[in-house]
Amino acid sequence: MKVIMESIDVHIGGVKILNNISLNVSKGEVVGLIGRNGAGKTTTLNTIMGLVRPSKGSIYLEIDGSKTDLRRLKPYEIARLGITMAPQGRYIFPDLTVLENLEVAYGGSPPEDVLKDIFTYFPELGKIIDRKGIHLSGGEQQMLAIARALVRNPKIxxxxxxxxxxxPKIVVSVREIIRRIKAEGIGILITESGNIKRIQDLVxxxxxxxxxxxxxxxxxxxxMKDLDVRRRIWGF
Amino acid sequence: MDINLFIVQLFNALFFASILFLISSGLSLIYGIMKILNLAHGALYMVGAYITFTVVILWLGLSWYSMVIAYIASIAVVASLGIYIERILLKPLYNKPQDLQLLLTFALIFILDDIVKMIWGAQYRAFPTIPGWSLSVGEYQIPVYFIATILIALGVALLLHWFFTKTIYGKMIRAISYSLETSAILGINTDKLFALSFALGAGLAGLAGGVAVPLYTASPGMGGDAIVLSFAVIVIGGMGSILGAFVGSLIVGLSRVFMAIIYPVFEIALIYIIMAIILMFRPTGLFGREMRERR
Incomplete structure (x- = not known):
């Protein structure tokens, strides 16, 4: 299973935001997308999810040689194909509890074994299932954002x-979770704008x-050794 | 004011507040979830009134039994109309400027008014009498219909609370109202829930029209007054909040009815003064929260 973007252009409000983007990510690998703020990382992810429509190029999901054109699908249809996203800013539903956030992402009450799997990944969440999203710390929100994206058993x-x-302590926990997701064979496309060292050993x-x-x-x-790339991404 | 008159006016106010709640909860629901200010909501209320009038007066005859059937028919017809409006007319405009949605719902007021005139004529359609008997309070009377209407509104409020807190569709709708895009990327079928939400909001308008018509005569354009006061209700209570619609309806209903007795020339002005004061101190209304973008 592989998501492939080929020669994607995206225009928003008449401005070209993505120019000839080609990338791919397969089940079981972790791929980093590195760039400074405003470089187009989030737009790239949003384009894969169908939140932004490309003006040129193709995006498809390849499973055992057969291709599904993602450009024709709505975001929820793409998610149901096995590609989900934990957005920047987390967007935890504030009025819903931890369990309800998971329920809406699952599309009903998740079976016991699904919840058990999720709380094995995120034991902290298992202790606060009745706490509303608005009362979660930043770290808890991030874990819940990833848990929500995992609850439908995605492939990517x-x-x-x-x-x-x-x-820093939460960063260690989230990094560990990403390692475990990878070990499960799920493909990950992860963006990072600041410190590449935080994901260096993950990707x-x-x-x-x-x-x-x-x-x-x-x-x-x-x-890190390409001076031109370093200058353009990190300014040094 | 003697106590008997006070009790009667209290029931008048609660009846009026109940009708307002049924209208404004639907309006607030649609705005809270879809960020669409449905100017045609009053016209849907009018259609509900005509459906109930037709079922009770023209078809079945006045009875509690026929009233219940008429309410169900009003909800079903107006909710179905809502689905058509949402799927066929509004859906193509979701990614367009919001002015177009406003213009469309504004145009729908006139279209629905004219359709009503074509089907039922331009004349007023009145119930010969209020359904049911009356309770005596001293020299005054309280129609049992008022009490039934208040109970219907309370029942709807409880049902909505149950729906939004206990059912998966209710929880998904709450998720969508916070962030449409995040809901979609998690796999929530936002198209289906938009249609469901619009149908639910429209159905509430239909029920409001059905409940109101025995007192407020059915006529083309009857939605205009209702919608203006409903906007005041949801601004006071908070856009998108059912609890806000409930409390806002009580504030508007009680202040209007009692001011009509105490100082009639100030009856309407008071509502907008209350609204202005609340907006000054709580721009999101009493129970509203800041609306997020459609992300």
Whole structure:
């Protein structure tokens, strides 16, 4: 199972936001999308999820050689195909409890074994299932955002800046969760704008993005050695 | 004011508040979830009134039994009309500027008014009498119909509370009202829930029209007055909040009826003064929360 973007252009309000983006992520691998704020990372993820429609190019889901055109599908149809997303800012439903946030993502009351799996990943959430989203800490919100994306048993999950704004101790927990998700064979596309070292040991390969263009594709060690890419992404 | 008159006016006010709640809860529901200000909500209320009039007066005859059937018919017809409006007319405009949705719902007022005139004529359609008997309070009378209407409104409030807190569709609708896009990327069928929400809001308007018609004569354009006061209710109570619609209806209903006795020329002005004061101190209304973008 593989999500493939080919030569994608995206225009928003007449402005070209993504320019000829091509990338792919397969089940079982962790792929980083690195770029500074405003580079086009979130728009790339939103385009895969069908929240933003491309003006050119193709996006499809390949399963055993057969391709499904994602451009024709609505976001909820894409999610039901097995691609889900934990958005930047988490967007936890504030009036719903932890359990209700999971219920709406599952589409009903999740069976015991599904909840057990989720709370094995996130034992902290298991202790606060009746707490409303609005009363969760930043770390708890991030864990719930990832848990919601996992509850439908996705094959590929898009994590938009999952480590952003978290305390160092929580970053360690979330990184551990990402490792465990990968170990389950789920493909992950993860974005990072600040500190590449936070995801360096998590990813199998990375894309560098700047001003809506992919400027690097390869392993994570090499991106740090490419002076032009470093300058464009980190400014040094 | 003697105590008997006070009791009678209290029931008048609660009856009026009940009708307002049934209208404004639907209006608030549609706005809270879909961010659509449905100007045609009053016209849907009018259709509900005509359906109940037709079933009770033209078909079955006046009885409690026929009233119940008429309410169900009003809800079903107006909710179905709501689904058609949402799927066929509103859906193509979701990604367009909001002005277009406003214009469309504004145009629907006139379209529905004219359809009503074509089917039922332009004349007023009145019930010969209020259904049921009356209770004596001293020299005054309280129609049992008022009490039944208050109980219907309370029942609807409890049913809505149950729906939004206990059922998965209710919880999903609450999720959508917070963030449409986040709901969609989690796999929630936002299309289906939009249609369901609009149908539910429209059905409430239909029920409101059915409940109101024995007292407020059915006529083309009758939705105009109702919608203006309903906007005041949801601004006071808070856009998108059913509890806000409930409390806002009580505030508007009680203040209007009692002011009509105490100082009639100030009857309507008081409502808008209350609204202005609440807006000054709580711009989101008493129970509203800041509306997020459609993300």
């Amino acid at each position: 999950i898009l994590l938009d800046e999952p480590l952003e704004g978290l305390a 199998d390969r990375v894309y560098g993005i700047d001003r809506g263009e992919i400027i690097y594709s390869g392993d994570v060690e090499s991106i």
